[in-house]
Amino acid sequence: MTVESTAAPKPRRSAGTKSTAGKRTTARKSPGTDPELVQLLTPEGKRVKNAEFDKYVAGITPEELRGLYRDMVLTRRFDAEATSLQRQGELGLWASLLGQEAAQIGSGRATREDDYVFPTYREHGVAWCRGVDPTNLLGMFRGVNNGGWDPNSNNFQLYTIVIGSQTLHATGYAMGIAKDGADSAVIAYFGDGASSQGDVAESFTFSAVYNAPVVFFCQNNQWAISEPTEKQTRVPLYQRAQGFGFPGVRVDGNDVLACLAVTKWALERARSGEGPTLVEAYTYRMGAHTTSDDPSKYRADEEREAWEAKDPILRLRRYLEASNHADEGFFTELETESEALGKRVREAVRAMPDPDHFAIFENVYADGHALVDEERAQFAAYQASFADVEGA
Amino acid sequence: MAAEKMALAKAINESLRRALDSDPKVLIMGEDVGKLGGVFRVTDGLQKDFGESRVIDTPLAESGIVGTAIGLALRGYRPVVEIQFDGFVFPAYDQIVTQLAKMHARSLGKVKLPVVVRIPYGGGIGAVEHHSESPEALFAHVAGLKIVSPSNPSDAYWMMQQAIQSDDPVIFFEPKRRYWDKAEVNTEAIPGPLHKARVVREGTDLTLAAYGPMVKLCQEVADAAAEEGRNLEVLDLRSVSPLDFDSIQASVEKTRRLVVVHEAPVFFGSGAEIAARITERCFYHLEAPVLRVGGYHAPYPPARLEEEYLPGLDRVLDAVDRALAY
Ligand SMILES: Cc1ncc(C[n+]2csc(CCOP(=O)(O)OP(=O)(O)O)c2C)c(N)n1
Numbered sequence: 001m002t003v004e005s006t007a008a009p010k011p012r013r014s015a016g017t018k019s020t021a022g023k024r025t026t027a028r029k030s031p032g033t034d035p036e037l038v039q040l041l042t043p044e045g046k047r048v049k050n051a052e053f054d055k056y057v058a059g060i061t062p063e064e065l066r067g068l069y070r071d072m073v074l075t076r077r078f079d080a081e082a083t084s085l086q087r088q089g090e091l092g093l094w095a096s097l098l099g100q101e102a103a104q105i106g107s108g109r110a111t112r113e114d115d116y117v118f119p120t121y122r123e124h125g126v127a128w129c130r131g132v133d134p135t136n137l138l139g140m141f142r143g144v145n146n147g148g149w150d151p152n153s154n155n156f157q158l159y160t161i162v163i164g165s166q167t168l169h170a171t172g173y174a175m176g177i178a179k180d181g182a183d184s185a186v187i188a189y190f191g192d193g194a195s196s197q198g199d200v201a202e203s204f205t206f207s208a209v210y211n212a213p214v215v216f217f218c219q220n221n222q223w224a225i226s227e228p229t230e231k232q233t234r235v236p237l238y239q240r241a242q243g244f245g246f247p248g249v250r251v252d253g254n255d256v257l258a259c260l261a262v263t264k265w266a267l268e269r270a271r272s273g274e275g276p277t278l279v280e281a282y283t284y285r286m287g288a289h290t291t292s293d294d295p296s297k298y299r300a301d302e303e304r305e306a307w308e309a310k311d312p313i314l315r316l317r318r319y320l321e322a323s324n325h326a327d328e329g330f331f332t333e334l335e336t337e338s339e340a341l342g343k344r345v346r347e348a349v350r351a352m353p354d355p356d357h358f359a360i361f362e363n364v365y366a367d368g369h370a371l372v373d374e375e376r377a378q379f380a381a382y383q384a385s386f387a388d389v390e391g392a
Numbered sequence: 393m394a395a396e397k398m399a400l401a402k403a404i405n406e407s408l409r410r411a412l413d414s415d416p417k418v419l420i421m422g423e424d425v426g427k428l429g430g431v432f433r434v435t436d437g438l439q440k441d442f443g444e445s446r447v448i449d450t451p452l453a454e455s456g457i458v459g460t461a462i463g464l465a466l467r468g469y470r471p472v473v474e475i476q477f478d479g480f481v482f483p484a485y486d487q488i489v490t491q492l493a494k495m496h497a498r499s500l501g502k503v504k505l506p507v508v509v510r511i512p513y514g515g516g517i518g519a520v521e522h523h524s525e526s527p528e529a530l531f532a533h534v535a536g537l538k539i540v541s542p543s544n545p546s547d548a549y550w551m552m553q554q555a556i557q558s559d560d561p562v563i564f565f566e567p568k569r570r571y572w573d574k575a576e577v578n579t580e581a582i583p584g585p586l587h588k589a590r591v592v593r594e595g596t597d598l599t600l601a602a603y604g605p606m607v608k609l610c611q612e613v614a615d616a617a618a619e620e621g622r623n624l625e626v627l628d629l630r631s632v633s634p635l636d637f638d639s640i641q642a643s644v645e646k647t648r649r650l651v652v653v654h655e656a657p658v659f660f661g662s663g664a665e666i667a668a669r670i671t672e673r674c675f676y677h678l679e680a681p682v683l684r685v686g687g688y689h690a691p692y693p694p695a696r697l698e699e700e701y702l703p704g705l706d707r708v709l710d711a712v713d714r715a716l717a718y
Contacts, residue, residue, distance in 0.1 A: 226426070297429070386706075
């Protein structure tokens with residue numbers, strides 16, 4: 001297992017009261033340096049051997065490999081379309097997954113139909129793998145609803161904006177699975193920033209104590225808005241698991257094959273009663289945090305450029321080409337399919353109706369509530385008073 | 393150059409700068425407050441000038457932010473913490489309610505917790521879930537906390553100074569949709585008391601009472617009503633806890649009618665408390681029941697419905713008409 005010992009740097013005492021502009025007062029050794037990570041495909045697209053994890057992708061067919069490639073390309077296309085729709089004013093906000101396609105597709109494709117997924121707000125690729133129509137993801141970003149899909153129809157929970165909250169829901173769900181004696185598993189997604197939340201620590205505690213069949217999938221994309229991972233932790237995140245009593249592993253988050261293998265391993269552990277696992281997918285957020293963010297305020301262009309060389313899609317393409325698993329026809333066809341998806345998404349968003357005004361009062365309670373009924377009636381009377389004026 | 397035109401966000405920035413400058417114990421803490429200057433740029437440039445030990449980018453953990461601020465305050469610091477958005481204060485709610493609010497009383501007055509919790513709040517900016525809420529009543533119900541909300545740049549500047557100087561914990565609700573509103577700020581003025589309401593427009597027919605983002609709306613309502621020959625008084629309450637009932641009473645004794653406006657749900661909201669107390673105090677002066685305009689008993693809706701949900705000009709005018717019809 002990839003448990004490296006990282007000598008923590010000595011903390012310095014903060015001067016506290018004096019202005020210490022430019023002087024660092026927190027630990028600076030990046031928790032991300034020299035990551036020892038599971039990798040099956042190098043950035044150059046070379047297949048590398050891994051004694052422990054190869055077996056989880058041993059039987060993978062060329063068709064399945066092309067499928068992973070297709071998933072990543074279409075997910076990126078969808079994401080790009082959403083970004084441009086936001087720029088055109090069709091969406092209020094968008095949280096792009098650019099750069100994280102391998103982490104999401106690899107882990108998403110590792111899940112079984114009866115597994116249950118608890119996402120944050122950026123898991124568009126995982127949603128794709130679960131069969132959630134991508135246009136359904138856009139409602140909340142357009143501002144027409146606060147969710148937009150039935151979590152139970154694809155075992156894909158609603159996006160969670162309050163960071164870290166869903167890791168506890170995932171754990172509880174997994175505890176339920178264990179109680180039921182079922183053999184499905186749960187996967188919870190969260191970011192490196194979210195790893196600091198109390199809820200995440202509590203979910204680690206609960207899942208360990210109850211041996212819950214849950215996989216914690218942390219996408220360490222290096223940034224939490226403007227804060228680098230070093231503002232959240234002094235040790236590599238996957239090492240946290242050890243202190244809670246379950247294994248943690250760091251995987252190359254830009255390597256779809258490795259993400260697939262490691263997640264399969266972790267899900268199988270969960271299914272066979274071995275309890276939780278923490279997977280840290282070491283990746284990079286190539287775009288802004290959201291369309292409201294301005295990364296030029298806090299990070300250098302060179303950093304992004306360095307990560308572009310590790311692009312998850314390019315890497316698999318190189319491998320597919322070198323191993324003759326895909327021909328030119330495949331790539332051109334995919335290009336066409338990709339354009340068609342973009343068009344479909346664009347049209348769907350523009351055609352998305354604004355919600356009915358009375359939607360405010362819908363589903364506030366499952367059993368109904370007298371006050372809501374009263375306010376709905378007042379609202380209706382108030383709306384009607386305008387109709388009178390207009391009609392007069 | 394004492395008086396300068398600035399946006400509300402900038403006024404808070406200038407106020408924090410002044411506090412950092414004049415008191416070495418003042419600290420700024422929160423997510424993204426450093427290099428980025430906060431998601432609303434309220435802390436822009438402060439880390440550059442005061443360093444990372446005074447303007448602290450914290451881990452993403454609200455309970456941690458408030459909990460450690462309590463510890464720092466116990467050690468003699470005066471932390472000003474930023475909660476990124478209204479809906480994200482709840483992981484810290486436990487620390488605020490069970491610890492921050494009560495330690496002074498529990499220590500028989502020996503412990504003071506001069507912590508300011510800044511929360512950009514309210515809607516009207518077309519945001520996604522959890523970015524538009526008005527949870528002030530949830531805090532006002534808790535003894536030991538002071539709750540204020542400025543409505544304009546000058547108050548933002550001065551109320552922040554006073555909040556930081558206060559030895560009590562202050563929840564400082566910043567009306568995010570007014571962040572970009574500009575007005576004159578006199579940085580050498582002598583400010584009035586932090587918890588005193590202010591008459592922003594004199595009137596005789598009815599009192600509109602509001603705070604934070606709704607004050608500007610009420611001024612617009614008064615303008616619109618004036619065109620119909622109605623003379624409304626507008627009160628900026630400025631503080632939710634304590635509430636300046638004396639000023640409301642004085643106004644109501646003059647106008648005999650009161651409409652309270654806030655974005656938060658009406659049910660169990662601050663308007664309910666005002667209505668109850670003013671009814672007690674002014675029963676024989678009132679010509680109409682105290683009316684409230686605010687949000688519904690429903691989750692804050694998606695952006696495309698917030699215009700329907702939030703009090704707007706028409707809804708407040710409608711309440712004014714109803715009050716005047718008694
Ligand atoms: C409890 C809470 N606090 C603050 C926020 C505001 N916020 C939204 S995303 C984010 C950064 C999250 O970073 P990370 O967990 O690393 O995930 P990433 O967005 O990078 O995928 C912050 C601070 C929030 N949504 N919830």
